[in-house]
Amino acid sequence: MNHFEPRDGELRCEDVSLTALAEAVGTPLYVYSSATLERHYRVFREALEAFPRLGAPLIAYAVKANSNLSVLATLGRLGAGADTVSEGEIRRALAAGIPASRIVYSGVGKTAAELAFALETGVEQINIESEPELTLLASLARTRGVRPGVVIRVNPDVGAGGHAKISTGTRESKFGVSLAEAERLYALAEADPNLKALGVACHIGSQITDLAPLARAFGLMRDLVERLRAQGLTVERLDLGGGLGVPYFNQPDPPAPMAFAAMVDSVVGDMDIDLAFEPGRAIAANAGVLLARVIHVHARPDGRRFLVLDAAMNDLIRPAMYDAYHDIRPVNPRPGPLVTYDVVGPVCETGDTFTRDRDLPPLEAGDLVAFMSAGAYGAVMSSEYNTRPLIPEGLVKGADWAVVRPRPTYDEILAREPAAPWL
Numbered sequence: 001m002n003h004f005e006p007r008d009g010e011l012r013c014e015d016v017s018l019t020a021l022a023e024a025v026g027t028p029l030y031v032y033s034s035a036t037l038e039r040h041y042r043v044f045r046e047a048l049e050a051f052p053r054l055g056a057p058l059i060a061y062a063v064k065a066n067s068n069l070s071v072l073a074t075l076g077r078l079g080a081g082a083d084t085v086s087e088g089e090i091r092r093a094l095a096a097g098i099p100a101s102r103i104v105y106s107g108v109g110k111t112a113a114e115l116a117f118a119l120e121t122g123v124e125q126i127n128i129e130s131e132p133e134l135t136l137l138a139s140l141a142r143t144r145g146v147r148p149g150v151v152i153r154v155n156p157d158v159g160a161g162g163h164a165k166i167s168t169g170t171r172e173s174k175f176g177v178s179l180a181e182a183e184r185l186y187a188l189a190e191a192d193p194n195l196k197a198l199g200v201a202c203h204i205g206s207q208i209t210d211l212a213p214l215a216r217a218f219g220l221m222r223d224l225v226e227r228l229r230a231q232g233l234t235v236e237r238l239d240l241g242g243g244l245g246v247p248y249f250n251q252p253d254p255p256a257p258m259a260f261a262a263m264v265d266s267v268v269g270d271m272d273i274d275l276a277f278e279p280g281r282a283i284a285a286n287a288g289v290l291l292a293r294v295i296h297v298h299a300r301p302d303g304r305r306f307l308v309l310d311a312a313m314n315d316l317i318r319p320a321m322y323d324a325y326h327d328i329r330p331v332n333p334r335p336g337p338l339v340t341y342d343v344v345g346p347v348c349e350t351g352d353t354f355t356r357d358r359d360l361p362p363l364e365a366g367d368l369v370a371f372m373s374a375g376a377y378g379a380v381m382s383s384e385y386n387t388r389p390l391i392p393e394g395l396v397k398g399a400d401w402a403v404v405r406p407r408p409t410y411d412e413i414l415a416r417e418p419a420a421p422w423l
């Protein structure tokens with residue numbers, strides 16, 4: 001459920017008119033709904049809380065899905081932690097008021113400078129993805145006299161995820177270490193006086209719409225913890241990652257949080273272990289839309305109709321990068337039979353095609369459309385390709401709204417590039 005609903009013939013966000021918002025801020029524009037963000041976080045937490053054996057898990061929202069400071073602050077106030085993958089994301093989480101005690105730091109290529117920053121800020125959990133990284137962290141910790149919490153990220157070799165580019169849990173992917181390697185590294189970590197070995201983690205992919213691969217991966221993680229414990233090692237934390245899918249279109253819905261929690265309870269509920277989760281898309285995707293205006297409709301003599309929008313692949317790259325489907329809705333639908341459009345942006349790439357042969361209500365130049373479910377992996381992946389200003393973001397709460405990332409001016413864009421002194 002989300003809070004983008006039609007009222008009196010107009011698509012609205014909570015109690016705010018998207019037409020008025022587009023007029024005030026200009027298009028293209030991302031719009032996020034506070035009520036939807038809050039609802040998704042609560043539904044996820046309450047589903048886990050419905051199973052008392054799961055305790056009170058750390059829910060570390062995956063910052064990379066949507067890292068706007070106001071989005072992070074909205075979730076942080078509800079008690080969410082943050083799963084981060086760079087120094088920049090750690091800085092964002094801290095700036096948004098999420099304490100270091102709820103920050104997890106993941107990623108395959110953390111630099112020494114980034115790890116040092118994580119040690120200085122005292123993030124709760126560092127997910128280690130390789131032996132060289134473990135060695136580097138231990139030496140940085142030793143020179144600083146600190147003892148970071150370490151979790152070994154395991155690649156359980158279970159494929160899952162809505163597209164090859166977002167499957168992270170197979171042997172061929174760059175993420176994590178094998179189950180066997182994890183046993184060896186965990187023993188090393190526990191033996192190292194500079195490290196506090198906390199546990200193990202996995203994250204097998206994104207946009208997962210079937211519980212079976214997750215259950216398989218979690219079962220393998222359970223076996224791993226049992227093997228480690230049998231060797232006399234202390235394992236107090238099991239981080240089960242993110243990856244839960246969202247409905248992008250009218251298809252069978254992905255597993256509800258309650259079904260996910262029931263599966264988690266059945267696989268690891270009896271383990272006496274602290275759990276952590278890293279949901280990103282499930283929290284943010286349906287809490288945002290990309291608003292765009294029709295520049296014109298270009299009808300070819302062969303009958304093909306191009307709906308040319310002022311939004312492009314640099315603003316929302318998911319269709320070009322992952323062949324992703326986004327529902328497209330007119331903000332003020334006109335009556336009349338559906339029309340078949342190719343929906344494209346102005347960027348000079350054929351890849352700048354959001355979709356082909358999509359049946360939509362009739363649209364005219366100046367009309368507004370909303371790309372639904374654009375709150376995750378949308379604005380965060382935007383760029384200024386073609387020197388199109390970075391897209392602004394607006395946050396709605398009830399009848400209030402605020403611009404939480406303004407569109408840069410052309411002067412600001414040009415001023416970022418000082419001329420070489422010899423020119």
Ligand SMILES: *Cc1c(COP(=O)(O)O)cnc(C)c1O
Nearest residue numbers: 062106206242243278279280281
């Ligand atoms: C991207 C990522 C997540 C979040 O994935 P979603 O599919 O958005 O839930 C969680 N953990 C790690 C390590 C990630 O890289």
